[in-house]
Amino acid sequence: xxxxxxxxxxxxxxxxxxxxxxxxxxxxxxxxxxxxxxxxxxxxxxxxxxxxxxxxxxxxxxxxxxxxxxxxxxxxxxxxxxxxxxxxxxxxxxxxxxxxxxxxxxxxxxxxxxxxxxxxxxxxxxxxxxxxxxxxxxxxxxxxxxxxxxxxxxxxxxxxxxxxxxxxxxxxxxxxxxxxxxxxxxxxxxxxxxxxxxxxxxxxxxxxxxxxxxxxxxxxxxxxxxxxxxxxxxxxxxxxxxxxxxxxxxxxxxxxxxxxxxxxxxxxxxxxxxxxxxxxxxxxxxxxxxxxxxxxxxxxxxxxxxxxxxxxxxxxxxxxxxxxxxxxxxxxxxxxxxxxxxxxxxxxxxxxxxxxxxxxxxxxxxxxxxxxxxxxxxxxxxxxxxxxxxxxxxxxxxxxxxxxxxxxxxxxxxxxxxxxxxxxxxxxxxxxxxxxxxxxxxxxxxxxxxxxxxxxxxxxxxxxxxxxxxxxxxxxxxxxxxxxxxxxxxxxxxxxxxxxxxxxxxxxxxxxxxxxxxxxxxxxxxxxxxxxxxxxxxxxxxxxxxxxxxxxxxxxxxxxxxxxxxxxxxxxxxxxxxxxxxxxxxxxxxxxxxxxxxxxxxxxxx
RNA sequence: GCGCUCGUAGCUCAGGGGAUAGAGCACUGGUUUCCGGAACCAGGGGUCGAAGGUUCGAAUCCUUCCGAGCGCACCA
Numbered sequence: 001x002x003x004x005x006x007x008x009x010x011x012x013x014x015x016x017x018x019x020x021x022x023x024x025x026x027x028x029x030x031x032x033x034x035x036x037x038x039x040x041x042x043x044x045x046x047x048x049x050x051x052x053x054x055x056x057x058x059x060x061x062x063x064x065x066x067x068x069x070x071x072x073x074x075x076x077x078x079x080x081x082x083x084x085x086x087x088x089x090x091x092x093x094x095x096x097x098x099x100x101x102x103x104x105x106x107x108x109x110x111x112x113x114x115x116x117x118x119x120x121x122x123x124x125x126x127x128x129x130x131x132x133x134x135x136x137x138x139x140x141x142x143x144x145x146x147x148x149x150x151x152x153x154x155x156x157x158x159x160x161x162x163x164x165x166x167x168x169x170x171x172x173x174x175x176x177x178x179x180x181x182x183x184x185x186x187x188x189x190x191x192x193x194x195x196x197x198x199x200x201x202x203x204x205x206x207x208x209x210x211x212x213x214x215x216x217x218x219x220x221x222x223x224x225x226x227x228x229x230x231x232x233x234x235x236x237x238x239x240x241x242x243x244x245x246x247x248x249x250x251x252x253x254x255x256x257x258x259x260x261x262x263x264x265x266x267x268x269x270x271x272x273x274x275x276x277x278x279x280x281x282x283x284x285x286x287x288x289x290x291x292x293x294x295x296x297x298x299x300x301x302x303x304x305x306x307x308x309x310x311x312x313x314x315x316x317x318x319x320x321x322x323x324x325x326x327x328x329x330x331x332x333x334x335x336x337x338x339x340x341x342x343x344x345x346x347x348x349x350x351x352x353x354x355x356x357x358x359x360x361x362x363x364x365x366x367x368x369x370x371x372x373x374x375x376x377x378x379x380x381x382x383x384x385x386x387x388x389x390x391x392x393x394x395x396x397x398x399x400x401x402x403x404x405x406x407x408x409x410x411x412x413x414x415x416x417x418x419x420x421x422x423x424x425x426x427x428x429x430x431x432x433x434x435x436x437x438x439x440x441x442x443x444x445x446x447x448x449x450x451x452x453x454x455x456x457x458x459x460x461x462x463x464x465x466x467x468x469x470x471x472x473x474x475x476x477x478x479x480x481x482x483x484x485x486x487x488x489x490x491x492x493x494x495x496x497x498x499x500x501x502x503x504x505x506x507x508x509x510x511x512x513x514x515x516x517x518x519x520x521x522x523x524x525x526x527x528x529x530x531x532x533x534x535x536x537x538x539x540x541x542x543x544x545x546x547x548x549x550x551x552x553x554x555x556x557x558x559x560x561x562x563x564x565x566x567x568x569x570x571x572x573x574x575x576x577x578x579x580x581x582x583x584x585x586x587x588x589x590x591x592x593x594x595x596x597x598x599x600x601x602x603x604x605x606x
Numbered sequence: 607g608c609g610c611u612c613g614u615a616g617c618u619c620a621g622g623g624g625a626u627a628g629a630g631c632a633c634u635g636g637u638u639u640c641c642g643g644a645a646c647c648a649g650g651g652g653u654c655g656a657a658g659g660u661u662c663g664a665a666u667c668c669u670u671c672c673g674a675g676c677g678c679a680c681c682a
Contacts, residue, residue, distance in 0.1 A: 042624055493645090554629090
């Protein structure tokens with residue numbers, strides 16, 4: 001199944017082919033002049049050169065063909081008194097306008113038939129373009145051990161999770177990998193800090209080592225910046241950290257035990273941070289997991305002359321002939337022998353390729369300021385021949401800024417924590433409920449759950465409706481209003497439909513889910529419903545969730561307009577009433593599908 | 607210096623070479639004997655940063671310039 005425009009594209013494409021022109025010219029899309037027509041095809045103008053005819057002549061040939069093959073209904077709803085050779089008249093109007101636009105209106109019967117298909121299809125017409133044998137890894141976490149999640153983690157988490165949902169829905173085996181920052185000097189800094197402050201701890205003896213951590217996450221989070229600062233000022237202190245790092249990486253048992261506790265506490269904290277947002281990862285690997293591969297990769301790259309010595313370090317040259325800019329090499333081993341995140345990123349690709357023999361793509365949703373880094377990593381992996389046939393893509397996200405245009409801070413001027421940001425959103429949602437004296441008959445738990453869903457809808461909709469790569473200004477007040485283009489508005493409309501359907505049920509009004517009798521006032525909603533696959537495909541192809549945000553908003557708004565202008569439960573004609581209820585149900589299901597992909601949950605009431 | 611991204615309504619942003627450049631907020635006016643008014647309807651508001659170029663057609667593609675942000679091996 002496809003969208004209505006895609007179906008028409010086939011018909012018009014055939015018409016172009018019948019003129020001896022490429023079928024690709026027959027692309028039909030929803031008209032950008034709804035006052036003139038429902039759908040348009042601009043191919044005749046592009047065809048004019050190839051055909052060596054005037055655009056209007058080409059258009060006329062196409063129109064004549066469509067007329068003959070599919071006829072043209074004389075009324076929107078009376079299809080078949082003039083059937084073409086295909087026995088059906090899809091079109092109500094076939095017109096040529098301006099320089100050669102082919103303007104099309106579709107008969108209501110064709111629309112209704114399409115709607116029936118959509119209503120009976122659980123995918124609502126969205127094509128399954130991938131399959132479970134095609135794995136896509138999305139790398140969008142990058143959270144660090146022992147470091148509180150901050151505002152900068154919101155965007156990649158939300159966008160990455162959404163892209164994963166999009167690809168999963170498209171049928172791919174899409175996996176989210178957190179790719180923890182759990183290796184390197186910062187680990188040695190913390191280990192050495194603990195060893196200095198708690199030399200008596202069993203981690204630093206000969207074993208046995210503690211099963212449970214001897215410290216909590218708050219202490220861990222606190223000690224990291226202190227240790228980091230201390231190392232910066234004091235070369236001797238830094239040497240301790242280096243030594244600890246080396247010992248850890250060589251597998252010193254006590255340090256490994258301590259490190260494992262860092263991991264346990266940090267992972268628990270990350271899960272706790274993400275829980276309100278419903279964001280989960282499928283793969284909880286990190287830099288540490290690929291450390292084991294580095295010697296063999298180094299050996300491989302050196303033996304093939306891909307890695308080379310340079311100023312005491314080992315680097316991979318990734319310059320290309322056609323570069324128009326300086327391309328620094330990837331630092332594989334620093335001159336002190338340590339690895340960098342470039343090394344571990346290459347090793348992670350190596351690991352993933354080995355692990356998934358059906359790997360199609362690896363997509364990184366990471367701060368756009370890392371673009372040069374990823375270019376180096378990608379080129380290195382390509383030069384090494386590790387990723388033949390595998391697409392590597394960096395989707396660089398912009399930053400979340402305050403109204404001063406600088407990265408978002410708290411009122412006290414500190415960097416906002418992730419938890420603080422989510423908490424502030426939930427508080428604001430609760431306040432909004434209070435102000436409006438809403439949801440007052442709910443239990444405290446239910447109300448808190450509604451507030452959470454509103455806050456999450458607000459945050460995620462804002463994140464996703466901006467293009468990933470732009471910086472945007474964080475304005476809690478604006479995103480948590482029920483007015484305008486916001487997550488809460490979408491929830492409100494979805495809840496309103498549910499309420500209506502519930503009422504129909506209570507009143508014992510039944511209806512067939514897939515039978516439609518179209519009325520004048522239903523048409524714009526119906527045509528919009530038929531667009532879903534177009535927008536989904538676009539979001540999938542271009543990695544652009546904001547396309548789905550835009551569609552969800554238009555759908556909600558169009559429904560609200562329909563709701564305001566048409567009688568539904570109060571409609572006296574039973575067939576029309578049933579059709580409108582079926583429309584409500586279908587609208588709700590599409591809204592739920594789209595919001596679900598965006599990672600937004602709909603409450604039953606609010 | 608080199609490179610990347612961006613510049614569209616007062617503000618925040620959409621606009622896969624096509625007709626009259628759209629939406630939200632804000633502003634102005636209107637709508638409730640019916641289903642959630644947290645809504646709906648209507649209106650004002652633009653030299654698409656500037657100038658050239660390609661094209662039947664450019665906000666969109668190319669070049670130059672202006673302005674903003676960011677990045678340019680041994681932090682991640």
